[in-house]
Amino acid sequence: MVNQQETVSVSIWRGDEAGEFESYTVPLIAEQTILDLLTSIQRNIDPSLSYRFACRVGMCGSCAMQVNGKPRWTCRTLVRKVVRDNELRLEPLPNLPVVKDLVVDMETFFDKWQDAKGRFEPGDSVVREFSPITPDDPERKLADEAIECINCGCCYAACDVVAANGDYLGPAALNRAWSLVNDARDDAHIERLRAVSGDGGCQNCHTNAQCFARCPLQLNPTKSIAGLKKKAAMAMLRGKL
Amino acid sequence: MRANYDKKEYWASFAQRWSGVVLALFLPAHFMVLSLSLQGEQALDGFLHWADTPLVKIAEAGLVVLLTIHLLGGFRILLIEFLSWGEWQSWMITVTAGGAFACGCLFLLRAF
Amino acid sequence: MKASLTMKLWLIQRLSGMLLGLFVVIHLVTMIVTIQGGVTAREMLDHTSGNWLVGAFYSVFAIAAAVHGSIGLRTVAQEVVGWRGGSLNVVIGGFCILLSVLGLSAVKGLVL
Numbered sequence: 001m002v003n004q005q006e007t008v009s010v011s012i013w014r015g016d017e018a019g020e021f022e023s024y025t026v027p028l029i030a031e032q033t034i035l036d037l038l039t040s041i042q043r044n045i046d047p048s049l050s051y052r053f054a055c056r057v058g059m060c061g062s063c064a065m066q067v068n069g070k071p072r073w074t075c076r077t078l079v080r081k082v083v084r085d086n087e088l089r090l091e092p093l094p095n096l097p098v099v100k101d102l103v104v105d106m107e108t109f110f111d112k113w114q115d116a117k118g119r120f121e122p123g124d125s126v127v128r129e130f131s132p133i134t135p136d137d138p139e140r141k142l143a144d145e146a147i148e149c150i151n152c153g154c155c156y157a158a159c160d161v162v163a164a165n166g167d168y169l170g171p172a173a174l175n176r177a178w179s180l181v182n183d184a185r186d187d188a189h190i191e192r193l194r195a196v197s198g199d200g201g202c203q204n205c206h207t208n209a210q211c212f213a214r215c216p217l218q219l220n221p222t223k224s225i226a227g228l229k230k231k232a233a234m235a236m237l238r239g240k241l
Numbered sequence: 242m243r244a245n246y247d248k249k250e251y252w253a254s255f256a257q258r259w260s261g262v263v264l265a266l267f268l269p270a271h272f273m274v275l276s277l278s279l280q281g282e283q284a285l286d287g288f289l290h291w292a293d294t295p296l297v298k299i300a301e302a303g304l305v306v307l308l309t310i311h312l313l314g315g316f317r318i319l320l321i322e323f324l325s326w327g328e329w330q331s332w333m334i335t336v337t338a339g340g341a342f343a344c345g346c347l348f349l350l351r352a353f
Numbered sequence: 354m355k356a357s358l359t360m361k362l363w364l365i366q367r368l369s370g371m372l373l374g375l376f377v378v379i380h381l382v383t384m385i386v387t388i389q390g391g392v393t394a395r396e397m398l399d400h401t402s403g404n405w406l407v408g409a410f411y412s413v414f415a416i417a418a419a420v421h422g423s424i425g426l427r428t429v430a431q432e433v434v435g436w437r438g439g440s441l442n443v444v445i446g447g448f449c450i451l452l453s454v455l456g457l458s459a460v461k462g463l464v465l
């Protein structure tokens with residue numbers, strides 16, 4: 001259903017870091033997502049527009065970008081919900097180098113994931129005893145709260161500390177580290193606590209909770225990071241770090 | 242970031258940082274004034290007499306407000322970091338703002 | 354200890370914060386109660402002169418405040434101004450010493 005009267009003026013970032021905004025006028029279509037809008041611009045107006053997406057149903061996290069100043073998934077954001085005075089501004093995610101237009105280089109984001117030891121470490125020896133993780137296990141619940149992250153980068157883009165401190169590992173990497181620190185099967189708890197307590201570690205978080213505010217899955221990296229701080233501090237005071 | 246101006250937690254953080262900066266920069270002055278006592282009672286009384294004006298008392302109340310914001314905000318951070326994050330943290334931001342205002346008022350009532 | 358500088362400073366910041374939390378509550382309550390009717394040097398010195406408890410309390414308070422404030426300012430300098438490295442640590446260390454000396458001299462003036 002196309003409303004012939006209403007249009008939206010969309011400002012889109014074009015080029016790299018030294019680029020600029022370009023304006024496109026498109027009809028305001030009911031129930032259209034930002035991703036739909038971008039695709040229609042690329043197909044009908046400007047084929048040189050670059051942007052990322054994959055699943056288009058809120059499962060992969062590829063389509064994250066800055067919509068009217070806030071990081072969102074474009075496939076799950078309705079145009080009518082964010083448009084203001086018939087205007088829309090689309091930019092690449094902040095805190096990451098711009099490749100072209102709305103596409104950013106995610107390499108640092110994933111490097112920091114590894115730096116925080118955001119991967120499961122099974123240990124070398126043969127498993128002799130299985131961890132009896134019951135459904136009401138409190139540590140498992142903490143891990144489950146944090147585990148649904150799909151690495152979209154919205155939290156990283158929203159974080160003021162990431163913006164101010166290039167070494168800071170960031171909310172996503174630390175949130176994953178927290179889910180693993182609470183995984184009874186993992187064999188690298190101390191190494192992981194060390195990894196998240198370096199100069200770019202969890203102690204840099206100022207509890208601004210911008211990550212929590214912007215996560216499309218309502219995950220809470222602020223809570224995870226607070227948990228890491230406490231665990232790391234206890235380990236340090238016990239001489240285990 | 243500007244995008245987060247709609248969240249209480251952003252402002253809690255902002256207030257914690259900048260109240261801290263003001264207090265840290267005020268402290269040397271505070272200590273130097275009190276050090277006038279080293280020069281004797283008259284020297285200290287000289288300053289206290291100068292400070293006995295409504296404007297100074299209001300400024301002092303402002304400092305009390307900043308100190309209380311930083312204190313209660315600090316309690317909130319310590320609770321989040323050494324217990325855990327909970328629903329109550331948001332309520333504590335309100336307590337911080339309210340408590341600081343109340344403390345400032347109390348100071349003013351006593352100072353005038 | 355293998356802990357990074359960031360980790361150590363964070364822990365010192367939180368521990369000094371806990372101490373200051375207690376001290377500031379005591380200080381605020383004391384000030385709000387005692388400032389009624391104005392403050393004179395004589396009144397202050399009557400309470401503090403020769404009082405070893407006051408001396409000990411405010412000495413620890415001053416040093417905790419100096420440490421806590423310095424670490425806080427260091428973070429602000431790094432994140433807001435982008436100042437990093439050895440020169441920042443030297444300046445912050447200097448500020449901490451300055452504040453401690455000023456604080457202790459104030460205590461000396463009031464107690465000794």
